[in-house]
Amino acid sequence: MRLPLRLATALALGGCIVVLGAAAWIVARAVVADAMYAQGQRDLAAATALATERLQASQELPLDSVADALALSTGYRVSVFDSDRRLLVDSNLESVPAASAVNADTRSEVAGALSRVRASSIRVSELDGRRYLFSASRLYRGGEQVVLRFGAPAEPILDAASRVAHWITLTVLAGGGVGLLVLDRGAGGVVNVLGDIRRFLARLGDSQPVARVKLPAVIELARVASAANRLRGELEEQVARVTRERDELAQLMDEVGEGLMALTNDARVLRINPAARQLLGLAEVIPFSPVGSIVRDPVLRDLLEASVIRPEGRLEVSVGDRELEIRTKRGTEGGAVVLLVDITEIRRLEAVRSDFVANASHELKTPLTVIRAAAETVLDEDLPPDLRGRFLRSIEGNTVRLQRMVDDLLDLSRYESGAWRPEREPFAVARAAWAAWDEMQDKWADRGVSFRVEGDGEALGDEAAAYQIFRNLLENALRYVPAENGRVVVNIDRSGNHLVVGVEDNGSGIPVSALPRIFERFYRVDTARSRDGGGTGLGLAIVRHLVSSMGGQVEARSGWGVGTTITFTIPAAHRPDSAPAGVAAVNRADGDPV
Numbered sequence: 012m013r014l015p016l017r018l019a020t021a022l023a024l025g026g027c028i029v030v031l032g033a034a035a036w037i038v039a040r041a042v043v044a045d046a047m048y049a050q051g052q053r054d055l056a057a058a059t060a061l062a063t064e065r066l067q068a069s070q071e072l073p074l075d076s077v078a079d080a081l082a083l084s085t086g087y088r089v090s091v092f093d094s095d096r097r098l099l100v101d102s103n104l105e106s107v108p109a110a111s112a113v114n115a116d117t118r119s120e121v122a123g124a125l126s127r128v129r130a131s132s133i134r135v136s137e138l139d140g141r142r143y144l145f146s147a148s149r150l151y152r153g154g155e156q157v158v159l160r161f162g163a164p165a166e167p168i169l170d171a172a173s174r175v176a177h178w179i180t181l182t183v184l185a186g187g188g189v190g191l192l193v194l195d196r197g198a199g200g201v202v203n204v205l206g207d208i209r210r211f212l213a214r215l216g217d218s219q220p221v222a223r224v225k226l227p228a229v230i231e232l233a234r235v236a237s238a239a240n241r242l243r244g245e246l247e248e249q250v251a252r253v254t255r256e257r258d259e260l261a262q263l264m265d266e267v268g269e270g271l272m273a274l275t276n277d278a279r280v281l282r283i284n285p286a287a288r289q290l291l292g293l294a295e296v297i298p299f300s301p302v303g304s305i306v307r308d309p310v311l312r313d314l315l316e317a318s319v320i321r322p323e324g325r326l327e328v329s330v331g332d333r334e335l336e337i338r339t340k341r342g343t344e345g346g347a348v349v350l351l352v353d354i355t356e357i358r359r360l361e362a363v364r365s366d367f368v369a370n371a372s373h374e375l376k377t378p379l380t381v382i383r384a385a386a387e388t389v390l391d392e393d394l395p396p397d398l399r400g401r402f403l404r405s406i407e408g409n410t411v412r413l414q415r416m417v418d419d420l421l422d423l424s425r426y427e428s429g430a431w432r433p434e435r436e437p438f439a440v441a442r443a444a445w446a447a448w449d450e451m452q453d454k455w456a457d458r459g460v461s462f463r464v465e466g467d468g469e470a471l472g473d474e475a476a477a478y479q480i481f482r483n484l485l486e487n488a489l490r491y492v493p494a495e496n497g498r499v500v501v502n503i504d505r506s507g508n509h510l511v512v513g514v515e516d517n518g519s520g521i522p523v524s525a526l527p528r529i530f531e532r533f534y535r536v537d538t539a540r541s542r543d544g545g546g547t548g549l550g551l552a553i554v555r556h557l558v559s560s561m562g563g564q565v566e567a568r569s570g571w572g573v574g575t576t577i578t579f580t581i582p583a584a585h586r587p588d589s590a591p592a593g594v595a596a597v598n599r600a601d602g603d604p605v
Contacts, residue, residue: 040176088162270351378409433473447481460497483550491518
């Protein structure tokens, strides 16, 4: 029976519309379901990871209480299995069936988590026969392996996909009256929107930025697109927070003055801060370089390689010209943290202290021994008067020497401890030099040594300290200049904001090798001559501290047989370079002898 052409065309068009509607339903349901399954798996995996940390931190709480709390806070089904894949706790069951180990081999996600730490699956549950999205993670609880599994029912995802597919199918069928072209275009537009959403969800895990999905006119699709955009915003916030915390931690490591290193489980350099590179003498370290390839010292290399195994370690080692204290601590989740502390200055100060105690003991022992011996001799009643007088003068001289040494030690201790603060007042440097020289005349009156001051200037500092500086320097100079034709000259010049003062003599001089040490406490170039002259070995050390306290520096130039020049700087008063009032009164005729 032949049908009219119009009817046949209508039937053909209707058949095409029905076929297109069925195809649209199938495609839409599959695309939406795949996208929602993928997103559901990612959400479930993230929730499982966070819950694993909470479960591991709640070692003392019962499993069922923790599982119920996690289920209540997340809305997922929470299950816990032992290492034999037996069900221990399930938030959907009031009690675990005795045959919970039956069909345990079919729990693919549990078996996968036991072998690979994390695993997931989509399957039908053996306990209630419903289809679930499962995500499992392995952890240790009480020293035993357990598997935490989250489950989300698949029916809501399928229902949502079916609703979207039904709506699309109705749209296709309703548009059939307009024509096959309109139907084709409409179906193609919907598929494009779903494809955009699927591609958007698939790219959320990439490191590249993802553009927001445009909201389509279809309400259901617009809701799906809106949920995808909201998920994108939350993920970006989490990534930004993690990135910010990582950058802050990196900046903190770089700003720390001590050296810090972070090592991986296999002793590779995960991160090293600039201070550690400087202490180890490394220009640059490639990330994940084996620590054994960048550290040359065998003892230090063994310690660092063992730090990922041993809980803690500590060692002092010399690296170049530095003394380093190395402390290591193994991380709770593998790897190790290494702290490098520069203790070079501490060890130097300990050596200085030890030397000071030894030198002070030696210097005090000598006059005390002389005093004791002389006193024992004086106690002899048959001792002639002239010898008794000699021994009494020896006692007096060594007592004075002890007193000077104690006074110098007290002054040096006061300067070094910071208990003394110099004044900052203008004073004429030449006046302080002449005052110190006048005091020397009584002690050295029997020697024909000429003294003069060349130049002058007004300094900003402590005049009493400057007087003490000149007194110590002039006393040292007079001790070594010849008795005949001896000469001591003080030169005062201005250089920028400082006055440069030099005390020059034509004495026996100092060997070049000894110049770096002459400002140390108790150091003497010629020990016998210094003690005979009554020196304590502390004068130049006091000079160095006084000059440094007033913001200057001191240095020495000398050599055997060419005399010695001690030069120090002191801040100049902020006045014109013209001579201040009173300078003429302190400058005297050249060559005033003692």
